[in-house]
Amino acid sequence: MEELKKIVDNTFEREILEGLTSYPKYISSKFFYDKKGDELFQKIMELPEYYLTRLEHQILKDNKVEIVKSFDPSREGFDLIELGAGDGKKTRILLKELVDKQYDFTYKPIDISQNAIDGLVSKLNEEYPTMDIEGERGEYFEVLQRLNTLSNRKKIIMVLGSNIGNLLHPKAITFLKQLREAMHDQDFVFIGMDQKKNPQKILDAYNDESKVTAAFNKNVLSRINSELGGNFDLDKFKHWETYDPETGTAKSYLVSLEQQEVDIKSLSLNITFDAWETIHTEISQKYDEKTVRWMSEQSGLRILKSYSDIENQYKNYIFSK
Ligand SMILES: C[S@@+](CC[C@H](N)C(=O)[O-])C[C@H]1O[C@@H](n2cnc3c(N)ncnc32)[C@H](O)[C@@H]1O
Numbered sequence: 001m002e003e004l005k006k007i008v009d010n011t012f013e014r015e016i017l018e019g020l021t022s023y024p025k026y027i028s029s030k031f032f033y034d035k036k037g038d039e040l041f042q043k044i045m046e047l048p049e050y051y052l053t054r055l056e057h058q059i060l061k062d063n064k065v066e067i068v069k070s071f072d073p074s075r076e077g078f079d080l081i082e083l084g085a086g087d088g089k090k091t092r093i094l095l096k097e098l099v100d101k102q103y104d105f106t107y108k109p110i111d112i113s114q115n116a117i118d119g120l121v122s123k124l125n126e127e128y129p130t131m132d133i134e135g136e137r138g139e140y141f142e143v144l145q146r147l148n149t150l151s152n153r154k155k156i157i158m159v160l161g162s163n164i165g166n167l168l169h170p171k172a173i174t175f176l177k178q179l180r181e182a183m184h185d186q187d188f189v190f191i192g193m194d195q196k197k198n199p200q201k202i203l204d205a206y207n208d209e210s211k212v213t214a215a216f217n218k219n220v221l222s223r224i225n226s227e228l229g230g231n232f233d234l235d236k237f238k239h240w241e242t243y244d245p246e247t248g249t250a251k252s253y254l255v256s257l258e259q260q261e262v263d264i265k266s267l268s269l270n271i272t273f274d275a276w277e278t279i280h281t282e283i284s285q286k287y288d289e290k291t292v293r294w295m296s297e298q299s300g301l302r303i304l305k306s307y308s309d310i311e312n313q314y315k316n317y318i319f320s321k
Contacts, residue, residue, distance in 0.1 A: 011139070016224060017267050020279070029166050029252075029282035030139065031220050033113040040216040042087060047212060049204040052162055053090070055314035056192050060093040063307045063316075068097045070305055070318050071156050071188055077104035078154035081147070083140055084163040085109035088120045091160060092127075099128055106132040108150065112139050140175060147182035155187040162194040162314075165285035168249070169295065172285070176299030180321055189301065189319040193287045197313045199245045202286060206250055207241040214239035217252050217281055229265030236260055240278075248286035254279045292317065 012031060019026045033041065045053040060067065071078075080098070082091055088109055098105055107124070111117050114137045121135040136143075136150075143150070147157075157179060164172050179189055206213055217239045224230035237254040244250075256273035263270050292315075296303050301319040308315040 012223075013228060013267060016228065016264070017269065020264075020269070020271050024278055024280060026280040027220050030112050031223060032216060032282070033111075033116065034219070034223055035115045036222065037216065037219045038086070038113055038116050038119070040212060040219060043212045044208070044216060045089075047208045047210065049208045051201065051205060052194055052314060055309050056160060056162075056316065057090050057093070059307050059309055059314065059316050060090055064093050064097045067190070067307065067316070067318070068094060068101065068103075071190075072186065073098065073101075073103045073105065073156075076153065077106075078156060079106050079108055079151040080156045080158065081108045081110065081151060082158040082160070083110055083143065084159060084161070085111050085120060085135075086113075086116050086161065088124070091158065092124075094158075095124070095128070095131070099131060106134055109133070109135045110138045110143050111135075112137065141178070144175070144178040144182065147179075155183065156190060157183075157187070158190045160190075160192045160316075162192050162284070164191055165194055165287075166283055168283055168285065169291075173295055173298045176295060176301055176319075180300050183321045185321055187321065188304070190316065191319065192314065192316045193292060194284070194314050195308075195312060196245065196248050196286045196288050197311075199243050202243045202250055202284075203241055206243075206252060206284060207239070211239075213241075213252075217254060220281060221254070224264060228267060229263075231263050233260075237279075243286075248288065248291070250284040250286065251280060252282035252284070254281055287315075 015028060044050050082088070085091060095107060109117060109120055117135040117137055121133055124131060124133050164175065167175055218234045218237060221232040221234055221237065225232055236257050238257055240253040240255050242251050256275060256277045259275045260273050261270060262273070292303065296319060301321065304318045304320050306315050306317045
């Protein structure tokens, strides 16, 4: 456990160093999530502009019986592994269905945020004292490499909230390929993927009026300040969102409002920013049917079924090997 914490923390230092000494500068969105980042993301999910959570919630609610049936859970018992589980609010819909139907399963939520895992596991233990739950801190690609040691039973692997959209296509395909490698014939993958839609609606979702998303984006600078001894002045950066309706890629940036220098003590690093220089912080990819089909072909996964809202704005796909 301590070993894993060290690996994850060292990754933070190493990747921040890499990203802030590159040109153009970048930081991975996986570093948004600490206690404060988790809280801010929970607020984002409540925002009127952030349609993703409500749509996926409705899809799961409307189709829970069929979705669970499609997992073919009547065999010997299985592991339900969720990557990037967050607060697991929507997952609860499926968990309740599985518990009500008395299936034999272990829920294994995994998240890069220890805070998110601790919160989720303790709430679920209260709600479902008899449910088998094994939460773990872990990073997607590190977990994918040890997925087979994590479970030797039938596996259902879930990735909700369009988490996969944080990866550009080549990385998302590698992610799916690695999932496939860890799967057996009876295993399924269940993935939520936000779809292309009115570009304004997408832009608004990542640029809300109350500026919670801006605070969420800047939280990564606070993390660098508190964990790596940085001295970023958050007011000297502006949250900026773009969306390209052709590629379906939404991107978040932090834009330096002036020429400035920042020190990061634990990295012995002094970074200069020109006025209007950017740090690219997040990708939120949007999909269409052609792209999802192409990704499944590339990764060797089969689309078994999909569930969507009436307007096809969000879809949840079941893939098999
Ligand atoms: C957009 S939130 C969605 C949470 C949840 N799936 C939902 O639908 O509400 C992304 C979650 O994935 C986690 N996460 C982000 N990048 C990750 C990574 N590379 N490895 C593991 N977890 C990650 C975050 O900590 C966060 O809890």
